[in-house]
Amino acid sequence: MRIDLEARGTRSRTLEVAAPLIALAVAILIGGIVVALLGKSPAQAFHVYFIAPLSEVWSLQEVAVKAAPLVLIAIGLSFCFRANLWNIGAEGQFVMGGLAGGAIGVATHGMSPDAQTFWILPAMLAAGTLAGIAYAMIPALLRAKLGVSEILTSLMLVYLAERTLDYFARGPLRDPKGFNFPQSVMFDDVARLPFLMEGERLHVGVLFALIAVAIGVVVLGRTLFGFDVRLVGSAPKAARFAGFSDARLTYAAFAISGGAAGLAGICEVAGQIGQIQPIISPGYGFTAIIVAFLGRLQPIGILLAGLILSLSTIGGEGAQISMKLPLDMTRAFQGILLMCVLAADVFTRYRVRLSFGSRA
Amino acid sequence: MPEPQSPSAGAPLVSMRGIVKRFGAFTANAGIDLDIHAGEAHALLGENGAGKSTLVKILYGLLEPSEGQILFQGAPVRFANPEAARATGIGMVFQHFSLFDNLSVAENIALVLPRGESLRNLSQRIDDIAQRYGLRLDPERPVWTLSAGERQRIEIARCLMQDPKLIVLDEPTSVLTPQEAEALFATLDVLKREGRAILYISHRLEEVRRLCDRATVLRAGRVVGACDPRAETARSLAAMMVGTHVVEVRASAVEDVGPERLGLNHLSLPSPDLHGVTLHDLSLHVRAGEVFGIAGIAGNGQDELFAAISGERLAGASDAVRLDGTCVGRQGITARRQFGAAFVPEERNGHAAAPDFSLMENAILSRHATGGVAGRAFLDLAGARSLASDIIQRFDVRAGGPDAPARTLSGGNLQKFLVGREISRSPSVLVLNQPTWGVDASAAAAIRQLLIDLSRAGSAVLVISQDLDELFEISDRIAVIHDGFLSEPRDTRSTTREEIGLLMGGASMADVTHAH
Incomplete structure (x- = not known):
């Protein structure tokens, strides 16, 4: 018996939309089986993961706050992935953004009260974005100039970024009065992202994510640059025939994804955390890869996918507490989800045919 | 038996x-x-x-x-x-x-x-x-x-x-x-x-x-x-x-051959990869009002030559490629289009067109720099749609409208669309590689007629083709490319298939003339 994949002549629109939903359902099913094997109730787990976080205002806000960096990074990544550029290093670009912006927050700590402070937060955001761009330029340059695989370089640079942050948190940026804890001072209020509403958890970073989605829609669908990105991914030779430069696109797509990741990084540091710590990301840069693909590399899809992944992360925290399910369960589920999405993609493009003919 | x-x-x-x-x-x-x-x-x-x-x-x-x-x-x-x-x-x-x-x-x-x-x-x-x-x-x-x-x-x-x-x-x-x-x-x-x-x-x-x-x-x-x-x-x-009578392509005699519109001047280009062909010292002059044919067996440098003329690969010297007297050898395909040149590569799906893109988007593909379908940053989707509709109508393309993906068209219809996309710009120079490869007889005849009409209106048309019948039907002069070398052009009316065939097989011009 042999399994053949036959390309489908016409792809159904319904199927293309339904595929990620079916993938989500299958992933939940597999996750349920795993939970059952762990001796827990799948029904209860489903409730804790996907229903409970939606039932209270504070946890809804938490879902939005956690979804914001995922969506922001994934929108940036979608430019790379659509152009067949495999930037796996958003995590590193996120960390560098958080570090560079955060350094300004540390440096301006305790400035004299009559000094001008309005520039501090914008400078932090700009520094974070630029650091993300600069860090993403390393794999872009290596690829465009020397043909080095960006998959390897961008991934390896993640570990370099994490070590760098760790060094600064324990060394130059450590709070001298912090009892030797490896962390910086808490930023002044002027160096913190303002909240959207007094006393709530939603900060301005959530707005950035929504703006990124809107920009993504316009740029991909309406601009010559977005046309170039889509064309390179779909038919690279046709993109050269159209007169678009490979190298220029590589730099631009990496700059966009690096900048978005860097901005997300400084938003996390200046928003949620408020200081430099040795670890500032629970793996947003990697989870955003799943978000990008689950959202079919479409801005609106990415927004929904970011919310779903964030929901499962918040739910996972609840499951740790109420069901004693390990954190690894959440990670495993997100991995299963990515595999299901990729598999669903294959099935929408190809028809599986079993042939039983024996070889002559 | x-x-x-x-x-x-x-x-x-x-x-x-x-x-x-x-x-x-x-x-x-x-x-x-x-x-x-x-x-x-x-x-x-x-x-x-x-x-x-x-x-x-x-x-x-x-x-x-x-x-x-x-x-x-x-x-x-x-x-x-x-x-x-x-x-x-x-x-x-x-x-x-x-x-x-x-x-x-x-x-x-x-x-x-x-x-x-x-x-x-x-x-x-x-x-x-x-x-x-x-x-x-x-x-x-x-x-x-x-x-x-x-x-x-x-x-x-x-x-x-x-x-x-x-x-x-x-x-x-x-x-x-x-x-x-x-x-x-x-x-x-x-x-x-x-x-x-x-x-x-x-x-x-x-x-x-x-x-x-x-x-x-x-x-x-x-x-x-x-x-x-x-x-x-x-x-x-x-x-x-x-099922009907095939319209014979009608080539009126060239009355006036004008000045050179496309010129290659000692163009040499090393092979882009291991199995590619190096171009050796190619020179040719295509004049206003003529169809110039380049014959040759597949893999003798046609693709490399096309890329060098289109600007997908840049020549070493600026004067190696001339459009209407302007040296463009160091300028890319977009600049060459802006100088009035248009190109139709051999491979329809994946080179001339993106198969998953709609005809409207494929109209943008080669026309974005020459007006009507895009500004400097933004696409003009309405303009692209009306351009695609115009091409479909004017060149009799059987397609499900401007939103149909390119891959849903038959070879002949897609080729009519792609040739139409370039011709509707009234280019001063049109360069085509295998224009009727895998195209049905009636579409092929229609395309050949378009090429002749374009040249007679004053453009220079260069056709690279493996189909000798086609070249003898539409070209005024024919040269042969073999292993990256280009022969002297011959007047179509004073040469024979046998002579061109020998050149395609690698015989030198001297051998061929000697055999006469």
Whole structure:
């Protein structure tokens, strides 16, 4: 018996939309089986993961706050992935953004009260974005100039970024009065992202994510640059025939994804955390890869996918507490989800045919 | 063994009965009956999309018929895959070769032998077959050093190793010089004399008349006629295929040849990769009002030349490429378009067009820098839509409107769209690579007429083609590209196919002139 994949002549629109939903359902099913094997109730787990976080205002806000960096990074990544550029290093670009912006927050700590402070937060955001761009330029340059695989370089640079942050948190940026804890001072209020509403958890970073989605829609669908990105991914030779430069696109797509990741990084540091710590990301840069693909590399899809992944992360925290399910369960589920999405993609493009003919 | 002269006597070797093949709502074969007798060369004729390939794929076990039956020597057979078809005695030589470039001839042949067959004496067996059928082959040569004709001989030898009773050939001469084609015909004559049947698919009606004893004509998935091609003319065969009279392309004599619009000036360019071709010191001048043809066998530098003229690869020197007197050798394709040039590459899906993009988006692809479909940053979607609609209407493109993805169009219709996309700009220079490759007869005639009309309106048209008939039909002058060298151009009216054929095979201009 042999399994053949036959390309489908016409792809159904319904199927293309339904595929990620079916993938989500299958992933939940597999996750349920795993939970059952762990001796827990799948029904209860489903409730804790996907229903409970939606039932209270504070946890809804938490879902939005956690979804914001995922969506922001994934929108940036979608430019790379659509152009067949495999930037796996958003995590590193996120960390560098958080570090560079955060350094300004540390440096301006305790400035004299009559000094001008309005520039501090914008400078932090700009520094974070630029650091993300600069860090993403390393794999872009290596690829465009020397043909080095960006998959390897961008991934390896993640570990370099994490070590760098760790060094600064324990060394130059450590709070001298912090009892030797490896962390910086808490930023002044002027160096913190303002909240959207007094006393709530939603900060301005959530707005950035929504703006990124809107920009993504316009740029991909309406601009010559977005046309170039889509064309390179779909038919690279046709993109050269159209007169678009490979190298220029590589730099631009990496700059966009690096900048978005860097901005997300400084938003996390200046928003949620408020200081430099040795670890500032629970793996947003990697989870955003799943978000990008689950959202079919479409801005609106990415927004929904970011919310779903964030929901499962918040739910996972609840499951740790109420069901004693390990954190690894959440990670495993997100991995299963990515595999299901990729598999669903294959099935929408190809028809599986079993042939039983024996070889002559 | 039946006499080749009366091949239809006796029971058929292969009989296809009531073959139906549907792909979703589309019926590619709508009840086809076909009998092939031992010892005959049977032509299968039809335009692109008539259902020839589908029928042959069913015969070779690559597709399963929706309905109908295949009889082999009177007994019903079902082929689950090509291995089963080969084991029964049906061999096939494809239009596109499936060879490993870095392996030797013998290794490529060994790859398709049935499992468990000994590789000892393989060279001896290859030599035997080569001797018997006049297939000159060196078993030790790596494939990438071979010409298309030699590669085809490997495919034929591979096929013959399994001693087939029926051999299917799909467009076998499309990549051959006239001389190589003659050698192929000699081989096929031997096969016929041995009592093997040949099913021959070709667009080239003169060849069919030269080689085949019978012809079956398909149109829109049905058999519309059977004839003895030797008793027909190429025009009557074409009329049978198309169902109407084929409009003959009308080339008015060139009255005024104007100044040079496209010039190449000692263009040299190293090969872009291991198996590419280096261009050596090419010069040519295409003038306003003329169609200039470049003949050559596939893989002799046509793609490299096209990329150098279009600007997809930049030349070393700025004056190596001139458009209307401006040196553009160091400028990219967008700048060259802005100077008035337009280009139609060979590969429709993936180079000239993005298959998954709509026709509207494909209109943007080559027109974004010359106005009407995009500004500096933003697309003008309304402009692109109306441009695509205009092209569809003006050039008679059968498509589901400007939103239809390019891949849903037939080869001929997509090519009409792509040629129309460039011509509707009224370019001063139009460069095309294989403009009617795999395009049905009526679309090909329409495209050729467009090229002539464009040139007569004052543009310079450069056509790179492997189809000599096409070049003789439309060009005013012809040059030959061989191994990256370009011959002196010849006036079409004062040269012959034989002369061009010799140049295509690598003879020098001196040899050719000497032979006269």
